[in-house]
Amino acid sequence: MHGFSALELEALQISLKVSLWSVTWTFPLALGAAWLLARKDFKGKAVFNAIIHVPLVVPPVVIGYLLLVLLGRQGVIGSRLHDWLDIGLVFTWQGAAIAASVVAFPLFVRPIRQALEGVDPRLEEAAVTLGADRRQAFFAVTLPIVMPGIITGALLFFARALGEFGATITFAANIPGETQTLPLALYTATQTPGGDPIAMRLVLLSLLLALAALLTSEWLSRRPHFRLRRG
Amino acid sequence: MLTIEAGHRFVDGTNVFRLDARLKTPDKGVTAIFGPSGSGKTTLLKIVAGLLRPDFVKIQVGDGVLCDTQHGAWVPPELRRIGYVFQDTRLFPHLSVKNNLTFGRRFNPPADEQALSFDAVVALLELNPLLDRPIHNLSGGESQRVAIGRALLANPRLLLLDEPLAALDAERKAEILPYLEGLRHSLDLPILYVSHSLAEIRRLATWLAVIDDGEIKAFGSVEDITGRMDLSPLSEDGDTGTVLAATVTEHVPTHGLTRLAAAGQTLLVTKLDLPPGAHIRVHVRPQDVALALEKPHKMSIINILDGFIDSILDSPGRPVVDVQINIGSTKRPVHLWAQVTRLAAQRLKLKADMPTYALIKAVSLDKDRFGLS
Numbered sequence: 001m002h003g004f005s006a007l008e009l010e011a012l013q014i015s016l017k018v019s020l021w022s023v024t025w026t027f028p029l030a031l032g033a034a035w036l037l038a039r040k041d042f043k044g045k046a047v048f049n050a051i052i053h054v055p056l057v058v059p060p061v062v063i064g065y066l067l068l069v070l071l072g073r074q075g076v077i078g079s080r081l082h083d084w085l086d087i088g089l090v091f092t093w094q095g096a097a098i099a100a101s102v103v104a105f106p107l108f109v110r111p112i113r114q115a116l117e118g119v120d121p122r123l124e125e126a127a128v129t130l131g132a133d134r135r136q137a138f139f140a141v142t143l144p145i146v147m148p149g150i151i152t153g154a155l156l157f158f159a160r161a162l163g164e165f166g167a168t169i170t171f172a173a174n175i176p177g178e179t180q181t182l183p184l185a186l187y188t189a190t191q192t193p194g195g196d197p198i199a200m201r202l203v204l205l206s207l208l209l210a211l212a213a214l215l216t217s218e219w220l221s222r223r224p225h226f227r228l229r230r231g
Numbered sequence: 232m233l234t235i236e237a238g239h240r241f242v243d244g245t246n247v248f249r250l251d252a253r254l255k256t257p258d259k260g261v262t263a264i265f266g267p268s269g270s271g272k273t274t275l276l277k278i279v280a281g282l283l284r285p286d287f288v289k290i291q292v293g294d295g296v297l298c299d300t301q302h303g304a305w306v307p308p309e310l311r312r313i314g315y316v317f318q319d320t321r322l323f324p325h326l327s328v329k330n331n332l333t334f335g336r337r338f339n340p341p342a343d344e345q346a347l348s349f350d351a352v353v354a355l356l357e358l359n360p361l362l363d364r365p366i367h368n369l370s371g372g373e374s375q376r377v378a379i380g381r382a383l384l385a386n387p388r389l390l391l392l393d394e395p396l397a398a399l400d401a402e403r404k405a406e407i408l409p410y411l412e413g414l415r416h417s418l419d420l421p422i423l424y425v426s427h428s429l430a431e432i433r434r435l436a437t438w439l440a441v442i443d444d445g446e447i448k449a450f451g452s453v454e455d456i457t458g459r460m461d462l463s464p465l466s467e468d469g470d471t472g473t474v475l476a477a478t479v480t481e482h483v484p485t486h487g488l489t490r491l492a493a494a495g496q497t498l499l500v501t502k503l504d505l506p507p508g509a510h511i512r513v514h515v516r517p518q519d520v521a522l523a524l525e526k527p528h529k530m531s532i533i534n535i536l537d538g539f540i541d542s543i544l545d546s547p548g549r550p551v552v553d554v555q556i557n558i559g560s561t562k563r564p565v566h567l568w569a570q571v572t573r574l575a576a577q578r579l580k581l582k583a584d585m586p587t588y589a590l591i592k593a594v595s596l597d598k599d600r601f602g603l604s
Contacts, residue, residue, distance in 0.1 A: 122317075123324075128282070129280050129282070129308060129311075129314065129382070129385075130335035130338065130339070130381065130382070131310075131335050132309055132338050133307070133309045144325045
C-alpha cells in the first residue's frame with residue numbers, strides 16, 4: 001500500500017476545510033430559513049421557498065456562473081467587496097466554500113423545516129408561562145426537539161459540499177493547494193496520463209471521509225440527549 | 232384580591248365573539264370558572280397568563296398590577312409568574328420528568344423562603360417514582376400531575392388550571408382529584424380552576440364564577456351560586472342541586488353512620504373517613520329531597536330538616552317544580568332545593584313562607600356527594 005502524496009493529502013485537507021467551514025456558517029442561515037418556512041406566513045413565501053430550492057434543480061455549473069457574475073471581480077457585489085474591503089473570493093478556498101454552501105443549502109433547510117413542523121408551537125407557549133422569554137423558549141424547547149433534523153440536515157449538507165464539483169470549478173477554479181478539493185483532484189488525475197493510481201487513492205480517501213461522516217452523524221443522533229420518541 | 236377585567240372582540244369571518252368579563256375574587260382558595268364550551272373560559276385564562284393581548288385588560292394579583300391598558304402597563308407573560316396547567320399538559324417531550332419539573336427554575340430561581348421546594352412538590356404530588364421516567368410513558372393522570380408540579384415549581388403567584396381533568400376517563404379523574412384537593416389545602420396560592428363539571432367544582436372550589444357568552448353572569452361562594460336555578464348554564468348541566476356546608480360531629484359506629492351538623496340541624500350519612508370537626512360540603516340533589524308539611528313518623532328516611540319555603544320555581548310545561556327551602560334562619564338563610572312533581576305541589580298547596588320538612592335519604596348521600604372545604 002502506497003502512502004498518500006502531499007498533493008492528495010492537501011486535497012483532503014482543503015475538502016475538509018471547505019465542508020466544515022460551510023456547515024458552520026450556513027447552520028444559522030439554514031435554521032433561520034427553516035424557521036421562517038415552518039412557522040411564519042409572509043408575503044412572497046412561495047417565492048422565497050422556490051429560491052432556496054433552486055440549487056436542487058439547476059446544474060451546479062449554472063450556480064457557479066451566477067456566483068461569478070455576482071461575486072466575481074467585476075460582479076455586482078464582488079467589485080464592491082474588492083474595492084471597499086479588499087476581499088476577493090474568486091480562486092480562493094472561501095470562494096469554494098461559498099459555492100458548496102449555495103449548492104447544498106436546500107439539503108440543510110429541508111430536514112430542519114420538516115422537524116420544526118412536527119413540533120407543537122404551543123410547547124413554547126408553555127415554556128413562556130414558566131418564565132422563559134420567546135427566544136429562550138425556542139432554544140430550550142424547540143431546538144433540542146428538532147436536533148435529529150438538524151443532524152440529518154448537517155450530514156446531507158456536508159456530504160453534498162464534499163462532492164461539489166461544477167459550481168466550485170466554475171467559480172473558484174481548480175487550483176492545487178487552494179481550491180482543489182478531492183473531486184477536483186480526482187478529475188485532474190483522470191485527465192492526466194498515468195494518473196490512475198492517484199485516482200484510486202483519491203477515491204479511497206473520498207470513501208473513507210464519507211464513511212466517517214456517516215458514522216459521526218449516527219453516533220450523534222444516538223446520544224440519549226438527542227434521542228426522541230414521542231408517545 | 233384578584234382582579235380580572237378583560238374586553239375583546241374576536242372576529243372570525245362573520246362570527247363575532249365579544250368577551251367582556253369582570254371578576255374580583257379573594258386571592259386565597261380555589262375560584263372555579265364554570266361555563267359551557269365556547270363561553271370564553273380558556274380565553275379568559277390565556278388573557279390572565281398574558282398569552283393573549285386583548286383590546287382592554289386589567290389584571291391585578293394582590294398589590295401587583297400585571298397589566299392595565301388604561302395606564303399602559305404590561306408585564307410580559309414570562310415575568311408574570313402565573314402557573315398554567317394546560318388541558319393537554321404540554322410536557323416537554325425531550326426532557327425527563329425531573330427536568331420538566333425543574334424547567335421553570337432555570338428562569339425563575341426561587342427568591343424567597345416561601346417558595347415551594349422541589350422535595351415538597353414531589354411529595355405533595357407523589358412524583359418520586361416518576362422522576363427518571365421519560366414523558367412518553369406516563370399515563371394521562373401521571374402527566375397531569377407532572378404538569379401541575381412543573382407549574383408549581385416555577386414559583387407562581389397564581390395558578391391557572393384549564394380543565395385538567397377533562398381529557399381523563401372517570402378512573403383517572405378519581406386518581407387526580409385527591410391531589411387537587413391536597414393542593415388546595417397545603418398551598419397558600421390562589422387558584423383559578425376552569426371546568427365544565429359541577430361535580431368537580433363542588434369538590435374543589437370555594438368560589439364560583441359562571442361565565443356565559445363572554446360575560447361573568449354570577450359570582451359568589453359555591454354554596455350560593457350552585458343553589459341558583461336561574462343561571463342557565465347551571466340548570467342545563469343536569470347535575471344541579473344544593474351544596475351545604477357541614478361539620479362532622481361524631482361517628483355512630485354501632486350503625487355505621489356519621490353525624491353531621493349543617494345549618495344548625497343534624498344530618499346522618501353513611502360512615503365518612505373524616506375526624507370529628509372536619510369541615511365538609513355535601514351536595515344534595517334536588518330529586519333526593521322530599522317534602523312534608525307535618526313531621527312524618529314511622530318512615531325510613533332518617534334526615535328530617537326543619538325549614539320553610541322560600542320560593543317555588545315553576546316553569547310551564549314541566550311536570551316538576553323546584554322548591555327552594557330555607558333550612559337556616561331568617562337572618563342566616565341556608566337554601567336547599569327540592570324537586571317534586573307539580574301534582575304533589577298542588578296537593579300540598581305549596582306556597583312561599585309555608586313551614587315544611589325536607590326529607591333526605593341518608594343513602595342518597597353517597598361518597599361522591601362529599602367534598603372537603
